[in-house]
Amino acid sequence: MMRSDEAKSILTKAISFSKADHCEAFLYASSEGSTRIANNAITQNVAKDDMGLSVRVAFGNRVGSASTNKFTDEALRAVVERAEQLARLAQPDTEYLPPPEPTEYRQSVCYFEATAETSPEQRADAVCKAISMASKANVRLAGSFATYGSFYAVANSNGLFAHTSETSARMVVTAMTDDSSGWAEAWSRDVKQIDPESTTQRAIEKALAARNPRELEPGPYTAVLEPAAVAEMLAFVCWALDAKAAHEGRSAFSGKEGQRIAAESVTLRSSPTDPLCPTSTFFGDGMPVPDVAWIDRGVLSNLSYSRFWAQKTGHPFTGQPVNIIMDGTDASVEELVSGVEKGVLVTRFWYIRHVDPMRLLLTGMTRDGLYWIEGGKVQYPLKNLRFNESAIDMLAQVEAIGKPSLTGDYIPALVPPIVVRDFSFSSKTLF
Amino acid sequence: MKDLAQLALDVASSSGAEYADIRIITHRRQGISTEDHRVSQLTDSEDTGFGVRVLVNGAWGFAGSGNVTADEIKRVALKAVEIAKASRRALIKPVRLVPEPARVASFRTPYQIDPFEVDVDRKVGLLLEINRRLLSHAGIKKAVGHMTLRKDQKLFANTEGSVLESEVVTTGVEYRAWAIGNNDAKSRGYCPPPRTMGYENINEEDLLANTDRVAQQAIEHLHARECPEGRRDLILDPLNLALTIHESVGHATELDRALGMEESLAGRSFATPDLLNRLQYGSEIVNFVADNTLPHGLATHGFDDDGVEGQRWYIVKDGVFVGYGTSREVAGEIGLQRSTGTCRADHWGSIPIVRIPNLSLMPGKEPLTLEELISDTKDGVYIEGMGSFSIDQMRCNFQFGGDAFWEIKNGKITGMLKNVIYQSITTEFWNSCDAICDERFWVPNGVLNCGKGDPMQISQMTHGAAPARFRNIKVGSAR
Numbered sequence: 001m002m003r004s005d006e007a008k009s010i011l012t013k014a015i016s017f018s019k020a021d022h023c024e025a026f027l028y029a030s031s032e033g034s035t036r037i038a039n040n041a042i043t044q045n046v047a048k049d050d051m052g053l054s055v056r057v058a059f060g061n062r063v064g065s066a067s068t069n070k071f072t073d074e075a076l077r078a079v080v081e082r083a084e085q086l087a088r089l090a091q092p093d094t095e096y097l098p099p100p101e102p103t104e105y106r107q108s109v110c111y112f113e114a115t116a117e118t119s120p121e122q123r124a125d126a127v128c129k130a131i132s133m134a135s136k137a138n139v140r141l142a143g144s145f146a147t148y149g150s151f152y153a154v155a156n157s158n159g160l161f162a163h164t165s166e167t168s169a170r171m172v173v174t175a176m177t178d179d180s181s182g183w184a185e186a187w188s189r190d191v192k193q194i195d196p197e198s199t200t201q202r203a204i205e206k207a208l209a210a211r212n213p214r215e216l217e218p219g220p221y222t223a224v225l226e227p228a229a230v231a232e233m234l235a236f237v238c239w240a241l242d243a244k245a246a247h248e249g250r251s252a253f254s255g256k257e258g259q260r261i262a263a264e265s266v267t268l269r270s271s272p273t274d275p276l277c278p279t280s281t282f283f284g285d286g287m288p289v290p291d292v293a294w295i296d297r298g299v300l301s302n303l304s305y306s307r308f309w310a311q312k313t314g315h316p317f318t319g320q321p322v323n324i325i326m327d328g329t330d331a332s333v334e335e336l337v338s339g340v341e342k343g344v345l346v347t348r349f350w351y352i353r354h355v356d357p358m359r360l361l362l363t364g365m366t367r368d369g370l371y372w373i374e375g376g377k378v379q380y381p382l383k384n385l386r387f388n389e390s391a392i393d394m395l396a397q398v399e400a401i402g403k404p405s406l407t408g409d410y411i412p413a414l415v416p417p418i419v420v421r422d423f424s425f426s427s428k429t430l431f
Numbered sequence: 432m433k434d435l436a437q438l439a440l441d442v443a444s445s446s447g448a449e450y451a452d453i454r455i456i457t458h459r460r461q462g463i464s465t466e467d468h469r470v471s472q473l474t475d476s477e478d479t480g481f482g483v484r485v486l487v488n489g490a491w492g493f494a495g496s497g498n499v500t501a502d503e504i505k506r507v508a509l510k511a512v513e514i515a516k517a518s519r520r521a522l523i524k525p526v527r528l529v530p531e532p533a534r535v536a537s538f539r540t541p542y543q544i545d546p547f548e549v550d551v552d553r554k555v556g557l558l559l560e561i562n563r564r565l566l567s568h569a570g571i572k573k574a575v576g577h578m579t580l581r582k583d584q585k586l587f588a589n590t591e592g593s594v595l596e597s598e599v600v601t602t603g604v605e606y607r608a609w610a611i612g613n614n615d616a617k618s619r620g621y622c623p624p625p626r627t628m629g630y631e632n633i634n635e636e637d638l639l640a641n642t643d644r645v646a647q648q649a650i651e652h653l654h655a656r657e658c659p660e661g662r663r664d665l666i667l668d669p670l671n672l673a674l675t676i677h678e679s680v681g682h683a684t685e686l687d688r689a690l691g692m693e694e695s696l697a698g699r700s701f702a703t704p705d706l707l708n709r710l711q712y713g714s715e716i717v718n719f720v721a722d723n724t725l726p727h728g729l730a731t732h733g734f735d736d737d738g739v740e741g742q743r744w745y746i747v748k749d750g751v752f753v754g755y756g757t758s759r760e761v762a763g764e765i766g767l768q769r770s771t772g773t774c775r776a777d778h779w780g781s782i783p784i785v786r787i788p789n790l791s792l793m794p795g796k797e798p799l800t801l802e803e804l805i806s807d808t809k810d811g812v813y814i815e816g817m818g819s820f821s822i823d824q825m826r827c828n829f830q831f832g833g834d835a836f837w838e839i840k841n842g843k844i845t846g847m848l849k850n851v852i853y854q855s856i857t858t859e860f861w862n863s864c865d866a867i868c869d870e871r872f873w874v875p876n877g878v879l880n881c882g883k884g885d886p887m888q889i890s891q892m893t894h895g896a897a898p899a900r901f902r903n904i905k906v907g908s909a910r
């Protein structure tokens with residue numbers, strides 16, 4: 001992975017080639033490996049090393065950007081010239097702000113050498129263990145084990161320089177029988193925290209418990225949503241937090257700032273220094289990432305303010321959510337299920353999309369383990385269902401919250417399982 | 432470059448690979464986004480790199496790098512072999528590629544105007560003028576536009592002797608107007624077909640000529656009635672159909688999915704090989720043709736990333752499921768002697784995977800206009816453009832929306848509706864198709880952002896269609 005002094009040297013050189021009023025330069029380097037399995041065999045095994053540099057320049061408020069993955073003096077000069085050419089031709093950007101000034105940053109631990117150094121053999125070790133367990137359990141297995149390391153640095157003509165290194169490791173496993181499937185994942189910045197056996201065991205147990213599924217008529221049901229399902233819905237909440245869109249009347253959160261929108265038990269926040277869910281402490285342009293409570297005990301306490309919109313409205317800068325942290329309790333999924341008289345247990349969702357963004361009405365399918373709950377116990381598996389449900393209504397209908405765990409599909413998330421009343425399932429499918 | 436490519440193949444072969452290929456690619460991208468009277472994004476990128484793919488004892492290895500030098504090519508080729516050797520540890524059946532003749536050839540998108548040679552101020556000026564015209568309507572509060580320009584220059588070489596060079600240029604533009612009020616916001620967009628063409632695909636006159644219609648329909652959309660729940664007839668325009676075809680036919684007939692190879696992310700398919708030539712996928716008038724030779728098609732690249740030349744074949748013929756999109760790896764699994772040639776990667780650093788080809792619903796054989804189709808419909812909804820879309824991982828249950836909706840009563844359009852969704856099961860839906868307009872109304876729309884694979888890859892393909900009618904579909908209001 002790149003050293004910070006090397007990065008600073010490249011970025012400083014690029015900026016020195018610029019004749020613009022402002023120049024910002026961004027450098028990334030990444031190294032990723034992914035081993036994929038299907039039908040109990042490795043079907044894809046890849047590695048990619050990449051590096052790139054982007055430059056953003058401004059003459060007044062005429063802005064242009066260009067990028068390259070070549071790093072000779074000639075290439076750096078050329079990319080700056082290309083950005084300047086675009087900026088000179090561009091119309092003024094009335095929302096442009098000069099680059100941030102140098103500042104201090106908090107520390108977060110996002111980089112683990114062991115993750116960055118994971119070899120194809122080590123990934124093969126993990127998936128071979130999983131395949132072996134699947135064969136013994138007489139189920140088919142699909143999944144992937146991916147490790148990722150990245151370096152990012154930003155510098156600008158005001159003298160700001162910031163850099164960060166991050167790693168992540170994610171294992172996902174789908175176990176299948178002829179009429180069922182079960183899914184589990186493990187995500188961590190530290191590959192040593194990934195336990196292939198326990199992850200695979202959970203997927204196998206889910207699949208075996210989902211055999212011989214029955215049909216359930218669509219309708220509103222109390223739903224116990226496991227953390228992956230919760231994180232998928234909350235990602236759409238986070239993407240809808242933009243203050244400008246809300247203030248312009250184009251968002252589900254228009255007119256709701258400061259109002260109660262969720263159950264009092266719901267607190268949703270972001271913090272780059274959370275020890276369980278760390279992220280970079282600065283945004284791409286070098287602005288520090290603040291801790292922000294988006295929903296505080298049921299109240300929409302903050303929308304997401306860009307630098308421009310923060311300055312225009314006089315609100316503190318928040319930036320967009322860098323992670324999703326939802327406060328919880330110590331209750332397990334089983335304990336949440338024990339409090340449900342009749343309802344469904346959802347392992348995860350699939351293919352969630354907007355139906356009506358103005359109400360944050362979403363649709364999607366259940367996937368890889370849907371079960372009927374009665375009398376506080378899981379009774380039998382169900383065929384999958386489609387839902388049409390507002391993510392805001394979901395948060396308003398939260399009746400109980402469990403213990404948060406890490407999940408990492410869209411953005412790093414530390415979220416609990418939740419119990420939601422009257423979750424709206426709208427149609428059936430064939431399996 | 433050809434010397435570097437040969438170096439990779441030689442290193443891989445001498446290290447134990449029975450097959451190897453390399454792609455050395457330069458991706459050029461320009462993206463221009465406007466919001467109201469400002470340019471919200473103006474980016475220009477150039478990205479060069481290579482990917483080496485090897486088979487060692489029937490196991491795949493792939494590695495890529497952005498540093499195109501002889502030393503790096505040697506290192507990466509050896510890394511690909513090392514990865515393949517790790518893959519051998521969990522191999523049930525060695526990969527066997529179906530044959531493809533070796534060839535030395537080149538392909539270039541036929542284009543007149545290189546989009547990267549057109550002045551940026553002309554492109555920006557067009558998008559800002561569109562926004563200005565949209566915002567000149569009192570009810571329009573937000574206008575956005577976006578232009579996508581792509582050029583991929585590729586050298587492919589493999590150990591079988593193929594050396595293929597290509598240059599594919601893609602252009603597209605779209606814009607959208609928002610009407611806001613009454614605690615609601617509704618929009619209307621205009622998206623002419625993106626194509627593999629030069630800047631001549633950006634028809635400035637046509638884009639400007641549609642601004643008044645788009646703005647007026649956005650305002651009408653805001654004040655439209657909710658759609659009553661119930662089963663009704665649907666008439667879908669070519670752009671709405673493009674997404675429905677993509678999700679319910681395109682992905683469902685990717686052979687890797689059908690064989691379970693995509694289960695870990697995108698899922699599988701109900702259209703399994705045992706149903707080939709037996710499943711009534713649609714009604715007898717439904718024909719889906721895959722065509723990677725389609726002039727200006729988004730997946731018309733000359734050759735795929737297996738080195739297989741573009742072809743034309745049926746996926747559904749007279750309603751019956753008859754074909755798949757394949758790679759050389761999976762084609763043999765269903766007894767094909769040759770791949771249909773739909774194996775593509777989105778980047779030099781991505782491994783090629785089975786992708787949807789240019790896949791189109793063929794026009795009706797009898798003369799039929801949209802007006803005639805509407806006048807023949809008693810109780811229905813006419814939908815234009817793409818909107819909400821979701822489908823299950825076996826490609827059975829889907830739910831789609833649209834961009835604009837009109838109620839049809841007794842053969843006449845009675846007014847606009849809002850928040851309309853339709854939900855069905857794939858084969859029930861296509862079997863309910865009872866009319867397709869003729870070839871005069873066939874439009875080659877397409878998708879520029881198809882996501883598939885793990886790690887995720889983004890690809891593009893064309894889906895042509897003429898307006899078509901579907902009987903007795905569950906239609907309702909999104910609430």
